């Protein structure tokens with residue numbers, strides 16, 4: 001029997017430390033790297049990130065949108081990037097933010113969670129906007145494939161607050177119920193921005209991982225992550241993209257900086273700032 005996603009993520013967090021690096025080949029970053037905004041540019045960019053970070057971080061998060069811009073040629077690069085990351089031995093969190101009615105969710109689950117799919121990831125991001133229950137089939141599929149899902153709860157962008165504050169409690173309740181009885185983590189993580197001023201709900205019963213984007217370009221620091229998540233800091237996976245991707249020559253050093261700072265703050269070794 002294979003290890004569950006929760007067990008693999010726990011092992012990676014303990015072994016490598018708490019950091020996820022994004023692969024976000026935006027037009028601006030491709031230009032900054034001196035690459036063409038083309039599928040070939042995407043491929044060069046993604047390969048460079050994989051080579052520099054895949055052996056030192058717990059997880060890597062390709063942002064699907066930047067690959068989808070190029071249609072089937074971009075998706076082909078995404079498939080190769082996922083394969084390269086898996087081969088390199090890091091966890092792949094595919095940021096696709098999918099959410100739909102149950103029959104359509106089944107197709108998304110087949111695309112992103114079925115072991116045999118060329119786009120299969122260790123975990124994907126899902127949107128609960130059609131109701132937490134609409135994600136049940138995808139969660140079942142994740143468990144069957146030893147994969148996981150991260151459901152948007154309180155995202156890092158400030159304009160989300162008004163809408164998400166109305167429903168985050170339901171998302172937390174659904175995730176907590178789905179994770180009951182699993183160890184060390186259940187299959188359902190939450191996306192909670194590292195930029196949030198405070199947590200509106202206690203996460204101590206979640207029994208699942210927390211993906212926390214927003215480090216760097218969106219203003220959050222490792223100290224903010226530790227302060228925000230306090231009692232559940234052991235379950236947090238902070239994520240950073242643009243700030244480590246700004247200069248191809250510094251991708252590895254910036255990654256190691258963020259990884260070590262997050263580890264120090266989340267373990268309580270670093271002095272709070």
Ligand SMILES: O=c1ccn([C@@H]2O[C@H](COP(=O)(O)O)[C@@H](O)[C@H]2O)c(=O)[nH]1
Nearest residue numbers: 063155156193213217218240241242243
């Ligand atoms: O709440 C969320 C959920 C996802 N994201 C995604 O993460 C990266 C962040 O990039 P940075 O360059 O580190 O700001 C990007 O792909 C977002 O789509 C998020 O920012 N917030």
